[in-house]
Amino acid sequence: MTTAFIILLLPLVAAASNLFLLRKKANLSAYVSTLSAAICLVLTLGLIRQSDLKDLGSFNWIKIADFELNIGIELQGLGLGMILVVTLIGFLIHLFSLGYMREDAGKARYFSGLSLFMFSMTGIVFADNLAMMFIFWELVGVSSYLLIGHWYHKNTAAEAAKKAFFVNRIGDFGFMIGILLIWGAFGSVNFVEIEELLRNGKYDAGLLNWSVFCIFCGAIGKSAQVPLHVWLPDAMEGPTPVSALIHAATMVAAGVFMLTKVLFLIQVAPTAASVIQYVGAITALIAALMATQQNDIKKILAYSTLSQLGYMIMAVGFAGLWIGGESLGESASNAGFFHLYTHAFFKALLFLGSGAIIYACHHEQNIWKMGGLIGPMKITSITFLIATAALAGIYPLSGFYSKDAIMTVALNKPILLVIGSFVAFLTAFYMTRLCVVVFFGKARSWSAEEAKEVPLLMLVPLLVLTIGAIFAGQTFSYSWFVDPKKIPHPEGVLPFILTAIGVAGIVSGFFLYRGRDQEPYPVQVLAKKFYLDEIYIILVRIFQDAVAWVAKQIDELLIDKLLVRGGARLVTEIGSMLRGMQSGNLQGYAFLFGVGVILVLYIINAAIG
């Protein structure tokens, strides 16, 4: 049992013990989960200092002759950064949850789900092959389902959980096809082996493009890219710490992380790669537009997350671009991952901040019912504003560096550069709108008036994350897992232009929304999210429910009634026809007997003669 396996399994043990043994002892279960997260964090810090992290142990899961699927642990490169994000932010969120969920009835269930998530997410990061990644990929889906549906007695929460699971399943459908295609072509699912095989052999480009596209479908689902983005805003029905951990910092970023893992495949699949770029760019744009008109604080952050994920995906997509025989590969994926890394801190901070605000405002989520919170909630407000600045890309906060890295990559395709810049403007704009409405002005409802600073237990994570949001962009914070030279750095005027765009967004947001009590410029199509939810519902009605209904009718009417019952009816009818001959008339029988004798005689006679 290696350290890595302990990191992997400890949360599972915590989850199981919480679910099965500690259902009635809610407080104990919370401490068990938090403790396991803490231990994992400590062990991880120890682990990432080791020099050799290639093969950290392996467990043979399925073996049939030559066919083997292993649970093998591999940790290198970007994975190191990812595992730190997962365990660190995971631990902080456990800590925050101790306060946030203090009075919840389903505390044991909640922490059990949280631990299950830690287990699954660690598994994704550790995976050394696609099959293992898929296993944990599914498991994060489940833990997300469980946590979104934590307040299962709320209809909206139950629906949102279901929706998240379905949409993710659709993505996983593609992911699995991709894995299978890879397995068919290479006979292996191990990252290292596939890379080796790819380097040494020729493979059908069409098939590779298709398999990369299919694998990307997994990322579309999990990282909520267009057109499967609809579940993420709804997922905000879950407790806020869950939104911070799963639906902002880690799980939704897993799609990006996964793409960096299969970088070597994207490099040789340029068509699929450009699909990835455009999907990312469109997601970034659409989500940012939608974010500008939302009124629910968590929804705004959710769309912001979507938009930032689109950025990352777009960046990774550039890995398939070849310029003068040189692949953009590593620098593109590093740029994407760099943004993932910084984003994890400031977005988790934003969500936890919003959680603190919601907690303080007695579970009020509408920003127009808040206002003036900077007065009573100084620390929270300041951390929130720092995170906003980081997200807007203000120098020298972390977001500035990572956004610049992505834009540097995007220089290679002007259209995407334009979209990216516009999104940067929108980001600054809607975040400013949020801050202005929530923190400044006057309190617009009694819940905002009564708000007061949250307890220390919840402030500690905020403060720690603020440190991360400020410094994550500095070289020292990432140089231990990725070579700083391999992260593209902007040159020339680009950083100044981007900063100008960000400042423009902030200024326009500030002046447009200062002192407003309600949305001054309602744009229905954006507030209604381009009516995509409604369209999807109609599509589902048509393509699934209607077809299913038709299938059921066919099943009941054609197969069951007509064929089966009809067959039975036919037999019955023949039977009753024959029954008519059973008249009970002795003379009739005798007549038939006579005729029978004559026929037999005739037949025998004919046969012999």
Add this chain to the structure above:
Amino acid sequence: MSLLFYIFSGLMLGFGTMVIVCRNPLSSALCLVISFLGLAALFVTLNAYFISVIQVLVYTGAVMVLFLFIIMLLDIREEKSKDWNFLAVGGGVVVLFGFVVQLISVLGGYEDGKQKMVPFPEDLSHEDVKMIGAEIFTNYNFHLQVLGVLLLVATIGVVVLSRRQGKEGSENN
């Protein structure tokens, strides 16, 4: 010989027809007696004296008496419907016709059946009772026992059936 054969055959078939034509069951029974007597005579022409005697004793003697007895007992005179059931008659005629046609066509093609009878060998002419007895009590002994059981069962059955279904009988049935 041929003459006798035709006379007795005619007797048998003629009165056989009368059996089914007569409306009164009593007449039917009496016609059947004569028909069976003709049959017994045919057995004699075939040198089956034992069978002939049995035929007379069992059928014309015992069975027909039984028939008459029952007809008297139940006091059945005429069939209720004076008219013939033409459907049944038609069916009967069809069967009769078809059967006769088949019979003739089968027998017409049966070459072995064209052999003429030759006089019975003298040494065997009066041996048949002995031979049948020997056969029954050697080769068919077991079958004879089974037959005995059958008759016993029939006897018991008749007793059970003809018991009046009175107070004590209702439970059993």
Add this chain to the structure above:
Amino acid sequence: MIIDLIVLIPIIAALAIGLGAEGRKTALGAAGANLILGVIVIGELMRRGGEELIFETSTVILENPKLTLGFAVDGMSGVLVLLTVIVTFCAVYISPEKAPDGRVKLYHISPLLISAGALGAFCSTDLFFLFAFHELALIPTFLMIGIYGHGRERLAIAWKITIYLGVGSLVLLGGLIALYSNLTSDGFATFKIAELTAIAETMQLDQEVQKWIFLPLFLGFGILVSLFPFHSWAAPAYASAPTSVAMLHAGVLKKFGLYGILRVAMPMLPKGFEAWEGLILVLLLGNIIYVGLVTISQRHLDRMLGNSSVMHMGYAFLGIACVNHIGWNGAVLMMFAHGLSIALLFALCGSLRERLNTLELSEIGGLTSKVPFLAVSFGFAAFASIGLPGFANFASEVTILFGAFNGAGEVGNLQKAAILALWGVVISAVYMLRAYRNIFQGDSTRGLTLVRRDSLNKIPIILMIAVLLLTGFFPNLILSMLPS
């Protein structure tokens, strides 16, 4: 000897109940004893590997043609024996003391006989008894549905399933006779499966002959497994059957058809399969996609579960259609996993039925707070059924899919079918989670009529979940017994 015991114990117990022994206790004792014996057999199989038959016994009944009443297990039968004894134990445990009409005997004899029939069929070394034992199990199924079934149409449904399966068996019998007469000669006529397989391997029947023997065999076995389009018996039968019978039939007896295909049809008639591959792929997609859609539009929980069990059989067929050991072993694992998960679901459905006046999904809701144990275990069962990692169902589905793509440099028919079949994973998530959402989640508690703590048997439910999880985490426990 031990296998003879496993088959005999339920029959003896059934006789004892018939002669007046106490119903539930006797049945439970027999099922428990069988469970222990089954675990012993599995232990031995794990020790030796499942390549060859062990614990072989035989009694010669006819010399020529050689007809022997004999039992033995290899890996595949061993897995199914384990499945049978577990499900039997749970089904018997869940059965109440007395039938709804107060009678005892038939109510407890029937599950035992179904179990004995299934065990006999899985363990017989002889083709004749393989068939005969399965037929034995159909009689109690018919009686139980007809007498103790739910709903007004139970008698019609009992006839339907019986006639359906009877016709299936008839087609199958025709195929078996054709197979037998083509493989044997007067000098050496045998019913032994092992010997017949050996003959088939050396003799290599003509493609055309194999083709036309394979068809009735496959259809016959297929009807028993509710292969599309012969599936319409399954859902109503399971919906109206008493809980124990639904568990045993859907969980165990149905697997006989798959077992037969893997044991008889595929090894003896490999070319026959090739000839029909296209058709079979279409039919199994019918099972997965079409029946999946039918399942989505079901309005009653019991019907939905019945249809879902039909749907998942498509994956087992897909595994068989892989024609490699990865797929086949995946199919066997699928049989095991699906047997347990569907038995678990029917057990829970039965518990719900006791507490609700209807199983119509729109009429019930928000039950979690009232019946938390049921909610949690139904959650486990639903997740198992939709193939979530950690449960054996996932392991088997993954194995089957990898089997389908094994060494496939390009996307052929089988691969296309597998891709389409994968969509079934989404479909099953849709109907399962919809049902779960409807029954257990939401803001209003509806439909609950009574809460009885005493009638909820936790042990069998926990047992089944535990086995599913164990084999899901360590599928090699099962797979190591199967030939590769």
Add this chain to the structure above:
Amino acid sequence: MPTLNEYLLMGGLLFVIGLCGVIIRSNIIVILMSLEMMLSAANLTLVAFWRFGGGEGLPAHSYNAQVMVFFVITVAAAEVAVGLAIIVALFRSRQTVEVEELRSMKG
């Protein structure tokens, strides 16, 4: 001297007369009589085959045929006895011997 065919013809005719009786008549006692005629016709045929069984118009060596006829007569007698008993029982319960009125076996 008559030929075998002539005997067979007579047997056949007697049989068909009996059959016609069963079909035409509705009095169950007459039907029973017709049955007896059919049985006797079979007997005649059997004996005739015995008489010509040796070939060339000579009788067969074995007396099996006559043994069988003997058995048939015995069974027929038993049958008549039982049959009449049934008729009596039937008459008691239904007050009729007309088969057209005895249709309880109608399917």
